Amino acid sequence: MTLTRRQDLPRFVAAAFALAAAAGLAAQDLTLPNRKDSVHFAVIGDSGTGNSNQMRVAQRLAAIRPKFRFDFALMLGDNLYGSSAPRDYASKFEKPYKPLLDGGVKFYATLGNHDNTNERFYKPFNMNGERFYTFKPPNASVRFVSLDTNYMEQDQLAWLQKELANSQSDWKIVFFHHPLYSSGGEHGSDLQLRERLEPIFVKYGVDVVFSGHDHFYERIKPQKGILYFVSGGAGKLRKGDALRAPFTAKAFDTGYHFMLVEVTDDTLYFQTISDQGQTVDSGTFLRVKRNNGTATTTKPATGGVKPTTNTVRP
Amino acid sequence: MSLTAYIVTLTFALTVSWSSTRASQSQPVNRDAQILADFTARVKAYVQLVDKADAGAPPLNETKDPAKIAVAQDALAERIRAARAGAKQGDVFTPEIAKKFRSLLRPPLKGKEGAETKEKILEEKPKGVPRQVNAKYPEKEPLTTMPPNVLLSLPKLPEQVEYRFVGKDLILRDARANIIIDYIPNAIT
Numbered sequence: 001m002t003l004t005r006r007q008d009l010p011r012f013v014a015a016a017f018a019l020a021a022a023a024g025l026a027a028q029d030l031t032l033p034n035r036k037d038s039v040h041f042a043v044i045g046d047s048g049t050g051n052s053n054q055m056r057v058a059q060r061l062a063a064i065r066p067k068f069r070f071d072f073a074l075m076l077g078d079n080l081y082g083s084s085a086p087r088d089y090a091s092k093f094e095k096p097y098k099p100l101l102d103g104g105v106k107f108y109a110t111l112g113n114h115d116n117t118n119e120r121f122y123k124p125f126n127m128n129g130e131r132f133y134t135f136k137p138p139n140a141s142v143r144f145v146s147l148d149t150n151y152m153e154q155d156q157l158a159w160l161q162k163e164l165a166n167s168q169s170d171w172k173i174v175f176f177h178h179p180l181y182s183s184g185g186e187h188g189s190d191l192q193l194r195e196r197l198e199p200i201f202v203k204y205g206v207d208v209v210f211s212g213h214d215h216f217y218e219r220i221k222p223q224k225g226i227l228y229f230v231s232g233g234a235g236k237l238r239k240g241d242a243l244r245a246p247f248t249a250k251a252f253d254t255g256y257h258f259m260l261v262e263v264t265d266d267t268l269y270f271q272t273i274s275d276q277g278q279t280v281d282s283g284t285f286l287r288v289k290r291n292n293g294t295a296t297t298t299k300p301a302t303g304g305v306k307p308t309t310n311t312v313r314p
Numbered sequence: 315m316s317l318t319a320y321i322v323t324l325t326f327a328l329t330v331s332w333s334s335t336r337a338s339q340s341q342p343v344n345r346d347a348q349i350l351a352d353f354t355a356r357v358k359a360y361v362q363l364v365d366k367a368d369a370g371a372p373p374l375n376e377t378k379d380p381a382k383i384a385v386a387q388d389a390l391a392e393r394i395r396a397a398r399a400g401a402k403q404g405d406v407f408t409p410e411i412a413k414k415f416r417s418l419l420r421p422p423l424k425g426k427e428g429a430e431t432k433e434k435i436l437e438e439k440p441k442g443v444p445r446q447v448n449a450k451y452p453e454k455e456p457l458t459t460m461p462p463n464v465l466l467s468l469p470k471l472p473e474q475v476e477y478r479f480v481g482k483d484l485i486l487r488d489a490r491a492n493i494i495i496d497y498i499p500n501a502i503t
Contacts, residue, residue: 082453082454083453083454084380084383084384084453085380085384085453086379086380086381086384088380089380090380113438113456113457113458113459114456114457116453116492117457117489117490118374118383118387118489118490118492119383121374121375121376121377121383122376122377122378122380122383123376123377123378124378128376129375129376149459150457150459150460151459151460151465151476152460152462152465153460153462153465153470154465154466154470155470157462178459187437190434190459191427191430192427192430192431192434192461192462192463193462195462195463196462196463
């Protein structure tokens with residue numbers, strides 16, 4: 001960059017800081033194995049503020065992508081706060097995630113309580129015009145299911161059972177806005193949804209669930225063999241709101257965050273990174289193999305994997 | 315009267331009395347079914363009106379351009395307002411239907427579980443939502459999450475129509491046009 005005028009100085013300084021920050025961000029330790037043949041994705045929740053906090057998280061996410069090449073990101077709802085006019089899509093989604101969108105990252109959104117239901121028609125959210133939908137990355141035995149927990153009617157429950165029953169994928173990952181388990185003081189666990197959804201998840205072998213709504217990070221101890229995450233801090237934060245329940249494995253509510261996830265064979269690896277670039281949680285989760293209805297676990301992953309802070313067993 | 319005649323007469327009298335009791339007990343059930351059928355018919359009439367109004371509006375399809383989503387939503391809303399310009403509160407939720415809905419909403423809000431359900435309903439506090447038929451649901455206000463046990467207790471709706479609470483009022487909302495179709499004040503206590 002050539003500095004020719006005094007007026008260029010502030011922009012030059014800002015650019016220099018951005019470059020320095022990006023270099024620092026990319027250099028942070030990745031705890032994920034980063035295998036070429038695995039499924040890589042990011043997770044963000046309650047992101048759509050359009051403010052500097054969302055931008056900071058988005059920049060961290062973009063900075064780490066050259067190192068951990070995720071192909072898609074799950075959006076856990078409250079994708080656009082305030083309204084859903086064209087300017088909101090621009091400031092609360094297109095601008096913050098422009099480097100990722102330009103880099104070919106697909107965003108799969110779910111609807112939150114602050115979202116207009118017509119956001120499902122916005123193509124970059126990849127909802128196929130539906131309130132609830134499913135997708136499967138190519139050449140991967142991972143089935144993702146997105147639900148609309150704002151309005152959990154019988155038809156949606158019936159659809160969910162049918163999709164999970166028909167799925168032959170090794171991994172079944174479900175994502176939606178309202179957490180079934182959360183120690184949040186503001187919202188917390190949605191017990192009505194848990195009563196309806198958990199039995200279905202257990203019956204049809206769901207492995208992992210991601211939710212937002214509570215504005216912090218929380219990893220829940222596996223419940224009936226299912227690993228739950230609350231990840232609602234990519235644009236919003238409620239400091240001190242994670243009250244830590246007996247089911248809490250790890251919580252982080254003093255900063256914004258995003259998640260990186262890698263699924264390979266029978267192991268799911270996760271790393272949660274704050275807006276300051278710190279790893280606040282990481283670990284592995286071993287899939288429960290189901291053979292003729294009998295659940296068995298696999299041996300822990302060994303060799304070639306950097307030590308992680310947690311091995312989560314179902 | 316001979317003993318035989320007495321027995322026959324007594325048997326007949328008891329039978330008539332039993333049949334009369336059974337008949338009066340079956341009336342409330344049939345009346346409830348009529349009220350709910352009336353509600354379903356009114357909602358169906360609304361959907362038919364929308365389909366007719368929709369025929370001339372820009373379609374709401376998947377698009378990369380969010381302006382098209384907003385235009386389609388608002389254009390549909392305008393057409394619906396024009397088609398039901400005289401609509402008022404009670405056109406769908408008639409007094410009888412509203413009374414029935416209030417009774418349908420009592421069981422899921424009873425007891426400890428009911429208290430938790432009610433807490434979830436009232437957790438969101440959307441402000442400035444007009445209790446006005448054909449009004450736009452303000453985009454800056456969150457939509458109250460509908461607890462599944464409450465949805466189970468209410469009649470099923472067509473795809474584009476949904477129930478939502480605004481405080482203790484139950485509204486019927488057109489999700490595609492984002493307008494209020496009708497509402498029941500103080501649907502829950």
